């Protein structure tokens with residue numbers, strides 16, 4: 001006889017204990033995903049017996065989670081800025097600290113009545129969609145060097161009914177966009193090449209993580225191009241140890257105003273520059 005949902009959750013939570021921080025929660029998320037039910041269902045049907053096919057599928061996902069595969073890739077969804085986005089291994093899983101970049105870009109749009117915004121390195125498109133859902137009358141577009149990431153972003157545009165409002169381009173930096181650009185923002189890769197990655201990060205695309213030998217090379221190249229392409233405001237996320245390097249680059253590029261912001265942990269995490 002197959003086990004009940006309560007038995008399944010008890011065993012899977014115990015199995016996940018050494019591997020994840022919240023074993024019970026993650027077990028419930030995976031079981032809900034397999035059964036296609038909301039979490040409340042698990043509590044109201046704890047004596048229900050699981051069918052064999054679902055049990056096998058659940059055990060398969062549990063084994064992958066024990067190997068550190070991110071739960072977002074297993075369930076094909078990620079929460080960001082109060083929305084649930086589609087996600088798959090071709091794109092970086094959007095991080096909570098990037099919600100700060102969305103807030104900063106939103107403030108710039110409001111304060112300076114900006115009508116056109118470009119995101120460089122859209123990845124899953126979560127930042128771009130979150131902003132487009134806030135501002136109906138602003139024209140948004142984005143680009144990425146990764147075709148896989150763009151395909152995932154397209155799915156998110158479709159999910160939120162934004163396909164006709166946002167254009168996506170397969171391009172490097174700002175090469176796909178006409179100048180002048182009132183506001184360009186980016187969360188480009190900023191990890192140094194020899195930085196030892198924690199195991200879950202090894203499931204994410206390398207081109208979304210590594211920013212060059214030191215880590216700041218891609219960001220610096222983007223700033224140079226933004227200056228050359230007549231961008232007025234640039235907002236970027238960066239590594240916590242890259243403030244000095246960004247400050248001197250922006251000084252060399254004659255930025256008029258520069259301000260840095262910190263993340264929830266108090267680390268320097270990004271900046272806004274006006275050229």
Ligand SMILES: C[S@@+](CC[C@H](N)C(=O)[O-])C[C@H]1O[C@@H](n2cnc3c(N)ncnc32)[C@H](O)[C@@H]1O
Pocket residue numbers: 091092093094095098120121122123124125126127143144145146149171172173186187188189190207208209218
């Ligand atoms: C750190 S991920 C960020 C993705 C998304 N914006 C987010 O915050 O979740 C960086 C993205 O930049 C893209 N990328 C890397 N170099 C690029 C370049 N030179 N031009 C455009 N996109 C680039 C990568 O493919 C990746 O999708």
